[in-house]
Amino acid sequence: MTTSQQSIRPPLLGDGQLAQPAARTTLRVWRTGLAAALAWAVFGAVTWRWPNHLVGFNDWAYTDELGVAMLAVAAALAVVALAGTHLRGLQRAQRALRHAGPWLVALPLVFTAWEILTAKTATLPTPFFAPPQALIEVYLDDWRRLGDSVLNTLKLLALGVAYGGVAGFLIGVSIGWSRRIGYWVHPVLRVLGPLPSTALLPLTFYFFPSSYSAAIFLIALATAFPVAVLTWSGVAGVNKSYYDVARTMGASEWFLVLRVAIPAALPQVFVGLFMGLGASFSVLVTAEMMGVKSGLGWYLTWAQGWASYVNMYAALIVMALLFSGVITLLFVVRDRALSWQKGTVKW
Numbered sequence: 001m002t003t004s005q006q007s008i009r010p011p012l013l014g015d016g017q018l019a020q021p022a023a024r025t026t027l028r029v030w031r032t033g034l035a036a037a038l039a040w041a042v043f044g045a046v047t048w049r050w051p052n053h054l055v056g057f058n059d060w061a062y063t064d065e066l067g068v069a070m071l072a073v074a075a076a077l078a079v080v081a082l083a084g085t086h087l088r089g090l091q092r093a094q095r096a097l098r099h100a101g102p103w104l105v106a107l108p109l110v111f112t113a114w115e116i117l118t119a120k121t122a123t124l125p126t127p128f129f130a131p132p133q134a135l136i137e138v139y140l141d142d143w144r145r146l147g148d149s150v151l152n153t154l155k156l157l158a159l160g161v162a163y164g165g166v167a168g169f170l171i172g173v174s175i176g177w178s179r180r181i182g183y184w185v186h187p188v189l190r191v192l193g194p195l196p197s198t199a200l201l202p203l204t205f206y207f208f209p210s211s212y213s214a215a216i217f218l219i220a221l222a223t224a225f226p227v228a229v230l231t232w233s234g235v236a237g238v239n240k241s242y243y244d245v246a247r248t249m250g251a252s253e254w255f256l257v258l259r260v261a262i263p264a265a266l267p268q269v270f271v272g273l274f275m276g277l278g279a280s281f282s283v284l285v286t287a288e289m290m291g292v293k294s295g296l297g298w299y300l301t302w303a304q305g306w307a308s309y310v311n312m313y314a315a316l317i318v319m320a321l322l323f324s325g326v327i328t329l330l331f332v333v334r335d336r337a338l339s340w341q342k343g344t345v346k347w
Helices: 003-008 031-049 063-083 088-098 101-120 132-141 143-177 179-192 197-207 211-236 240-248 253-290 296-305 309-337
Strands: none
Touching: 031 063, 031 088, 031 101, 063 088, 063 101, 063 132, 088 101, 101 132, 132 143, 132 309, 143 179, 143 211, 143 253, 143 296, 143 309, 179 211, 197 211, 197 253, 211 253, 240 253, 253 296, 253 309, 296 309
């Protein structure tokens, strides 16, 4: 045995047993979480301790409350970052927040700049711009009107997307399966499909008994076109060998459509629904601005008419969160419906 081998050999214990090296315990700190805690602390301190730039005789309400709340958020993030790897109760919270770590750093920096440019220095003038605490005042004081607008928007969107999705799905399956139906329907889709639904606003308000039913029709029309085209593409693109195998086992035409063509085309159907939702959002807001008497689009027009830009910004934030939530719900439904195709869906 060489001298170098003897020097690294562990010492012997009693009965010739080797002593095991002591286990090293390393303290892991979530550094991004600490940076996020620092960023939120800066935002809270700037909001709470930096005096507001007064406009006339009015000060921004809920300034102190927002600053203290952001300092509390910073303290909670610091606890999760430091003790999240050692305390079981905080491990789940740290795992959930790790993916959003960079955003948790970026958002308070944006809010701090927003606060400084509006409430602290008035670089962005009122009433066109307002600080973050002004949104809190809107949500607390006008939550009834805003909540009613959200409910009406959801109802209008659900009806329009449901009608348009069902109609587009049936049309797409019919075109993809039957050449005879495709001969008559495909030219109509080619001509009317690319036409913006909002261009039909004057006609729909004339032919439909109410502006609400006209808005439902326009949303359905905007949803149906992409759903129909992509469903048609999915059905027409099914591998022909699937049909041959099913026919050799005695499958009927209805079985081929319901159990072979439609399941194989479902990924394309959900792509069409995704595109249809994006188109329906713009049509929805435009219809609510033009004729519907309630909804987030109507709320935006109402706030702009009264020069209440704070309410307008609050409604825009609610609208962004609402539409993003609808898209997320679509992805959840897609993942469950296509669980049997796991690994083939890439979006």
